[in-house]
Amino acid sequence: MQNSEALALAATLLAAAGDLTQRINDGVVARGFEARPAWGFAFARLAPDGATVTELAGHLGVTKQAASQLVDEIVRKGYAERRPHPADARARLVVLTERGWACTRAAEEAAAEAVRAWVDVLGEGEVRALRERLGRIAPYGPIRPAW
Amino acid sequence: MQNSEALALAATLLAAAGDLTQRINDGVVARGFEARPAWGFAFARLAPDGATVTELAGHLGVTKQAASQLVDEIVRKGYAERRPHPADARARLVVLTERGWACTRAAEEAAAEAVRAWVDVLGEGEVRALRERLGRIAPYGPIRPAW
DNA sequence: AAATATAGTCAAGCTGCTTGACCATTTACG
DNA sequence: CGTAAATGGTCAAGCAGCTTGACTATATTT
Known part of the structure; x- marks a missing residue:
């Protein structure tokens, strides 16, 4: 190569990562939540x-400190x-409220919607294969902006 | 799904994107250049x-304005x-100097090195397939941090 | 029980980006 | 043509999200 x-x-x-992130966030906002992209991944945790x-x-x-500020914000x-x-x-244990759960579900829906566009192009099997391959490359790295 | x-x-x-970006930047720095991750992609353009x-x-x-600031920096x-x-x-046409070309080559080498680790895990064919699939999903979007 | 490590917060500062205003040139159009 | 609108670029100010550094309270180690 x-x-x-x-x-x-x-x-x-x-x-691709930027595009997907943007689409998910747009979808979450469209569902009536006020959220930043990082929040979805925080909520997932x-x-x-x-x-x-x-x-x-x-x-x-x-x-x-940065995580604490983020928590301040989602608590507020x-x-x-x-x-x-x-x-x-x-x-202190940070737990989601009912509203937090709703937002999490919204993020998952939005993600599914965004990925559906990929499935239309590549087909379900290919997208699964994509995910499986990526999973073998970067199993559990931190989720953070690329730079 | x-x-x-x-x-x-x-x-x-x-x-995966964050990991790769980090590795490329580390590689560029290791080759003696003072660079930010965005620069590599700016240089490519x-x-x-x-x-x-x-x-x-x-x-x-x-x-x-942001691009102009970045140019200020790489010119300086x-x-x-x-x-x-x-x-x-x-x-005004912004063009690379010889040093800029050298840094670009370093970024390409570092990228190749980082991807080589993926090839070791997935094999050459799979990595090519990965790239081909991603290319069909996000052909020419802007290259920017995920959030 | 004393020393050290860990969870969390407060405060200050920095970096890279944004918005807003502006000038110089080019393009569109009456 | 000549004038209005669009475009390329810069300057200036502001801001969001992160970092480092310092500190308190509790836990762990010895």
Whole structure:
């Protein structure tokens, strides 16, 4: 593979990721929520059982101060709340409110809608294959802006 | 495809794009250049015959003021220079210097190196297929941070 | 029980972007 | 043609989201 091809692959990957992120966020906003792109991925981490600020920071690939600010914001807007952590008095468990769950579902719907456009082009099998391949490359890296 | 899968696909795509971008930038820095991730993609646009600030802005998906600032920076650091545009006295053609070309080649090498890790996991054919599929999804969108 | 590590917050600062205003040139049109 | 509108570029100011640094409170280690 030529060097220039590798850079083109990177560019295409970034373009696809940016496009998808934009579409998801647009879809979430269209469903009546006031959200930033990062929120969807924060919510995905909070969804099952909540998370601490530090865990969230790791997931998003930012400092805990930045994660704390993000939590401030989603708490202020009513998507989550801070509770005392059941097992550690230093920590606080951030959990989604009902509104937070609704927004999470909206993000999932919007993502499905955006991906559907891909399925129309590539077919379901190819999209699955795409996901499977990407999963083998970047299994569990932090979810953060590309630069 | 379930909604939650679609969001997971988005997350994986972002993780892969972020990982690759990081690796490329690290590689460029390791080769002795002082560069930001966006520069590589700016250089790729400038490489063949130069470009105007406005064209660059479109390519990167930012305002022309932001593109102009980026050009200021790469000019100050000796990677490019502004020349009068041959056909339009309002415009200025931004072209790479020799140092700019060297940095571009370094970015391509670093990208190839990063992609090589993917080839080791997936095999050459799969990586090509990946690129081909992504190309059909996001043919020529702006190259910009995911959020 | 003393030392060290960890969860979280407050405060200040920086970077890269945006919006708004403006000038110079080019293009469109009456 | 000549004038109005569009376009390329820059300057200036402001801002959002992040970082580093400092600090408190609780937990863990020795």
